[in-house]
Amino acid sequence: MKNIILIGMMGCGKSTIGRMLAERISYQYIDMDTYLENKYHSTIPELFSVSELYFRDKETECCKDMGHTDNKIISTGGGVILREENMLYLKNNGLVFFIDRPVEMIINELNTDHRPLLKDGVFKLYDLEKERRSLYEKYADFIIRNDQLLIDVRDKIISLYGKSEGANHESGR
Numbered sequence: 001m002k003n004i005i006l007i008g009m010m011g012c013g014k015s016t017i018g019r020m021l022a023e024r025i026s027y028q029y030i031d032m033d034t035y036l037e038n039k040y041h042s043t044i045p046e047l048f049s050v051s052e053l054y055f056r057d058k059e060t061e062c063c064k065d066m067g068h069t070d071n072k073i074i075s076t077g078g079g080v081i082l083r084e085e086n087m088l089y090l091k092n093n094g095l096v097f098f099i100d101r102p103v104e105m106i107i108n109e110l111n112t113d114h115r116p117l118l119k120d121g122v123f124k125l126y127d128l129e130k131e132r133r134s135l136y137e138k139y140a141d142f143i144i145r146n147d148q149l150l151i152d153v154r155d156k157i158i159s160l161y162g163k164s165e166g167a168n169h170e171s172g173r
């Protein structure tokens with residue numbers, strides 16, 4: 001069965017929802033930011049301190065790794081949509097869900113430590129969202145509005161995933 005890939009802005013709920021999904025359907029959960037930090041034995045701020053390009057190249061390598069897996073719940077870094085190549089790897093064997101949480105809600109919760117792109121303040125999130133929304137939408141198989149109970153978001157994703165994988169199964173894909 002395909003991976004479930006969660007994309008969206010920093011702090012939109014990918015990790016929280018990812019862990020809830022994994023527990024519910026007994027899939028392994030992978031947080032790509034953590035995977036990347038372990039793979040390269042460096043923190044994200046350390047990689048960014050070389051350059052953003054350096055970090056983005058490492059991120060692409062991790063997407064390539066994910067393209068060879070299945071039956072995983074994968075939460076991605078907020079900027080994964082910046083390279084088409086990343087999304088081709090992830091979509092190779094994954095169904096993509098855009099977790100769409102209003103920026104005002106994100107700002108209430110977000111801790112900006114360890115987030116190089118928010119070093120000038122959390123309000124940079126509005127600019128990032130303006131730049132990135134169309135990309136999240138472009139790559140999403142499904143858009144899930146996250147302004148409701150987390151458990152309802154989880155169940156919606158499971159239902160859409162089940163229907164999609166069931167349809168593929170019946171058509172022999």
Ligand SMILES: Nc1ncnc2c1ncn2[C@@H]1O[C@H](COP(=O)(O)OP(=O)(O)OP(=O)(O)O)[C@@H](O)[C@H]1O
Pocket residue numbers: 008009010011012013014015016017033075078101109146147148149150
């Ligand atoms: N529907 C919701 N109801 C209540 N709290 C929520 C909801 N969605 C997200 N949150 C809260 O928002 C915060 C950020 O969520 P989370 O860490 O899962 O986001 P993320 O997308 O993984 O962020 P990042 O990977 O950029 O750190 C958490 O405290 C989470 O509990």
Ligand SMILES: O=C(O)C1=C[C@@H](O)[C@@H](O)[C@H](O)C1
Pocket residue numbers: 009010033044076077078079080114115116117
């Ligand atoms: O939105 C982004 O570009 C990022 C989000 C984080 O998850 C990390 O992947 C990193 O801090 C970059």
Ligand SMILES: [Mg+2]
Pocket residue numbers: 014015016031075
């Ligand atoms: Mg996360």
